Amino acid sequence: MSDTNPAKPLLLVAACALVDADGRVLITERPPGKQLAGLWEFPGGKVETGETPEETVVRELAEELGIETKVPCLAPLTFASHAYESFNLLMPLFVCRRFWGTPVGKEGQRLKWVRPRDMRNYEMPPADAPLIPFLIDLL
Numbered sequence: 760m761s762d763t764n765p766a767k768p769l770l771l772v773a774a775c776a777l778v779d780a781d782g783r784v785l786i787t788e789r790p791p792g793k794q795l796a797g798l799w800e801f802p803g804g805k806v807e808t809g810e811t812p813e814e815t816v817v818r819e820l821a822e823e824l825g826i827e828t829k830v831p832c833l834a835p836l837t838f839a840s841h842a843y844e845s846f847n848l849l850m851p852l853f854v855c856r857r858f859w860g861t862p863v864g865k866e867g868q869r870l871k872w873v874r875p876r877d878m879r880n881y882e883m884p885p886a887d888a889p890l891i892p893f894l895i896d897l898l
């Protein structure tokens with residue numbers, strides 16, 4: 760039997776795997792106070808009205824990490840689809856190897872560059888686990 764809830768919203772979030780010259784990927788710790796605080800995630804955020812998911816990633820990378828990239832530097836890799844308690848998440852994951860500046864946690868969040876095969880050692884949101892094999896295959 761289906762447990763579909765018509766009142767449960769679909770949330771569109773765009774995320775990015777930033778890749779460095781050594782094939783490591785940046786993950787960031789969700790700040791205290793936010794939902795899923797303390798978990799490690801891909802930088803990104805909610806797609807705002809009027810934005811494309813690519814524009815969201817460019818904006819969030821600037822806001823959260825102080826780096827610049829451009830829409831043509833983002834390549835779609837895969838997506839996450841996960842039923843959270845209060846919303847259904849749809850999250851495209853882009854890969855970006857070309858960016859300007861050095862990422863810093865502009866909101867005080869910790870950052871780590873990790874090899875995809877080591878990502879299982881970091882606690883990530885449940886939506887993210889199925890993304891890891893795609894990064895292992897890519898890198």
Ligand SMILES: Nc1nc2c([nH]c(=O)n2[C@H]2C[C@H](O)[C@@H](COP(=O)(O)OP(=O)(O)OP(=O)(O)O)O2)c(=O)[nH]1
Binds near residue numbers: 799
């Ligand atoms: N950025 C990001 N969000 C993720 C990942 N995995 C995952 O389940 N999420 C969920 C957590 C949140 O419910 C949602 C992202 O919302 P958010 O609160 O970080 O977005 P935002 O930066 O626009 O936040 P805010 O302005 O509302 O504070 O997606 C991930 O890898 N990266």
